[in-house]
Amino acid sequence: MKNSRRLFLKSACALVVGASGYTVAQGPLGEAQQTTKKYALIHDETKCIGCDACSVACREVNNVPEGVTRLRIERKGPYGEYPEQYFRFTRHSCQHCEDTPCVKVCPTGAAYKDEATGIVSVDAWKCVGCQYCIAACPYQVRFINPVTKAADKCDFCKETRLKEGKLPACVSACPTQALTFGDLQDPDSQVVQVLKHTPNYRTKTELGTRPKLFRIGSQDGEVRL
């Protein structure tokens, strides 16, 4: 009796460890989900003038309520002496990671990567509002939509402008053409051409997120260590 119980406990432990190990290994080591298109965005910080036309257009097109935003341009500066003063502008919005921390942690699968476009989206109906994704996003771009009570963020206008065959609202609204949008899988697309010929960077890549928001760095500003 005693030995059989011990054997049972041992095998149960082994089973639990094996099962949990399998699930965990499936996550980070498994291949990223293959999508037919991989939409990406480039923010050219050398062209951006910080006019906020992008965030205004986004709010209007996607019906984003007051108090929250899918897109924000952060300003740093001013640098230099008057009249030679300048600011630095950084885009703060969903990076549409290939290896998505938000999708991985979502308990219901409300956060998902769209198979056709590679766009990271939220199924507002499935979302229960546990806010795990908001905490898991290292770029801190997610928020609870005060109207739907679901997690919300930039989806490259998947449900609005892209459906009409147009470019995302921010890209069309930009007066200086600082934003380039397109498919990374298409070698002839403008995004691929720009990325091939211009030095660019992405943020927090050390976390393994493989973001698809590329940035062309401003030459202005201070040198920081």
Add this chain to the structure above:
Amino acid sequence: MSPFHFDGLVWHWPIAIYLFLAGVSAGAVFFAILLKQFRLGDDAYRSPFVQAACIIAPLSVFAGLGILVIDLTKPFDFWKILVFYNPTSVMSVGVAVLMFYQAMLFAWLACVFKKPLLAFCEQRWPRVQRLLKWLVSAEASITGILAISAVALGAYTGFLLSALTTYPMLNNPVLPLLFLFSGLSSGAAGTLLGGVLMKGSPDGKEVHFIHNIEIPIILVEMVLIFTFFVGLILSGGASKIAAFRAIGEGFWGWVFWGGIVFVGLSLPLAFNLFMKASAKRKFSYVAVTAMCSLTGVLLLRNFILYTGQMTVA
């Protein structure tokens, strides 16, 4: 920086209380099983300490889940978590563990109280009695599975936070172990406090048994907290900043050194060693020691949750 409101703060104190209650439940079950298996046997249900653990375990896990549901932005949609599962989500796996744990918990409770329950059902509900007898025949398996799911639940409370790569202090492999061991010690403290309040003897064999296990658990907890912060500091970068921001000067520094290290760990350890050396245990010693442990663990959950979210990678 205000201790309770700052940029990047997503999860507030209700989550800390939920993590605390889940740990208490897992710990109480763990010690009740040990008491029954190694000290009391089939008469365990007569012991006020086992009775206390059997009340604390289901109530605290229910209260914790209730707090969790109320804290959702859509509380009435909570059933979607039970219907849709995502195997890569720690929260989703945790929900499955919690459901399984509760089912096993009630099966085990029926086995613990089999004598009075079988007697009660004798004439009234023969069908219920047959079900009970079937459960009792599988008691050994139920006990084993429940012990494993209690440990899994205790560790899950830590994995829930350590899965967040956003925060270098939380994304730490020691955290699940720390939460598991502090959860076990809070369960032991809850069982002791409940037991003496229910007129259990403060010098009984249950108290001696639990205190003997509590001393090494407190020592392990101290080693884990030390490893946790030294590990962060040696990692450098944002981890180091996060560690110093948490245990350095300020509100949370006081909570850590005064509330967790002194009241939560050092005092219970000193009291336990003193009680082991002195001849007799009194109600006040047992109760005060248990309350110190519980306070320390509750503070630890809040401290880790808040200071963890202060520094972003």
